[in-house]
Amino acid sequence: MAKVLIVDDASFIRVSLKMMLERNGFEVVGEAENGTVAVRKYLELKPDLVTMDITMPEVDGVTALKSIIQQDPAAKVVMISAMGQESTVKEAVIAGAVGFIVKPFKEEQVIKGLSKFR
Secondary structure: OOEEEEEOOOHHHHHHHHHHHHHOOOEEEEEEOOHHHHHHHHHHHOOOEEEEEOOOOOOOHHHHHHHHHHHOOOOOEEEEEEOOOHHHHHHHHHHOOOEEEEEOOOHHHHHHHHHHHO
16 A cells, blocks of 8 residues: 655645545555645655645745655655646656646546556
8 A cells, every 4th residue: 555645735635635545545644734844754754655736835846846856766756736837847847756636636637647656
């Protein structure tokens, strides 16, 4: 069972992702509301996979991604972006993201996007 860290500044997104993932056989081991907390929890929890929102206060998702990849080049981080953030998604993929999911998302999209990392 893949262990997942969910990173998003919106608590309702974290809750809905957690329910989707747990319903589909993933284990959510932690949540973070910004990039600073995400990097700390990644190092502490060593999840198999991270879902990372791009736009967050304090430290954004791309900066957090770069920090995580720097400390663990094998990290698997899937970015979650709103429509219209294509250039930021491109930057994230270049920085080491293994995929991305576009908001607003449906459960099937999320599970399809993450199932290869189980």
